[in-house]
Amino acid sequence: MSTREPSAGPASATDRRTLIADTAIGLVAASGLRGLTHRAVDAAAGLPAGSTSYYFRTRTALIAAGYRRLAExxxxEVPSSLPTDRDEAARALGTLLHHWLTAGRERQLARFELSLEAARNPELEPDLREAGLAVRARAAAVLAALGAPNPQESAELLAAWTDGLLYDRLAGALAPSRPTPDPAELTSTVRRMLDAVLGTSAQDPAAYHPGPGSP
Structure with missing residues (x-):
């Protein structure tokens, strides 16, 4: 492989790496890992031949770049402002899930593909772990703001349930027959998840849902 960067205009190295990572994600979403090659990325990104291999010498390095970009x-996209109550948090996460199931659908499919590859390849494990810790840290901050007694433990549960919901809706056995994702339904589902990880009490009026005949 060449050690000299192919000429491709004035784009910076950082921009070129980001373009390559984004293109790799798109290829994985469309064709799975079998469609991810250095040449395919060069062609899809409109870069001179050899550009991808200049920045990412091995396929493992290319996969790692895609996974880091996905995590970033x-x-x-997770709101940086902390919610003040469960309803606000449910709306924010429900909106985010709707985005990931619609406009961000291909990216989430690529994330599942690359996660499986990372789980099989010890060289990719650090990137998989770092990405997981970053997402859980953000979730823990949200849950702490909502009063979770053990935010980190609650974040583990919320991350697992969220991933499970995304996988079920995108690649599960019933995914092809499911209706278009509905923001209100997702918000309601998230609210139930939050109630489960945070616990409900009679002192929390928003968490009290009286049934028929209840006072």
């Missing part, structure tokens, strides 16, 4: 994008 996912974390950047």
């Amino acid at each position: 994008l996912d974390v950047s």
Whole structure:
């Protein structure tokens, strides 16, 4: 492989790496890992031949770049302002899940593909772990603001349930027959998840849902 960067205009190295990572994500979403090659990325990104291999010498390095980029994008989309109550948190996360199931659908499919590959490849484990810790840290901050007695433990549960919901809606056995994702339904589902990880009490009026005949 060449050690000289192919000429491709004035874009910076950082911009070129980001373009390559984004293109790799798109290829994985469309064709799975079998569609991810250095040449395919060069062609899809409109870069001179050899550009991808210049920045990411091995396929493992290319996969790691894609996974890091996915984690960066996912974390950047989690609202930075902390919610003041469960309803606000449920709306925010429900909106985010709706985005990931619609406009961000391909990216989430690529994340599942790359996560499985990272779980099999010891060289990719650090990137998988770092990405997971970043998402859980953001979730723990939200849950702490909502009064969770053990935010980190609650964040583990919320992350697991969220991933399970995304996988079920995108790649589960019933995914092809499911209706278009509905923001209100997702918000309601998230509210139930939050109530489960935070606990409910009679002192929390928003968490009290009286049934028929209740006072």
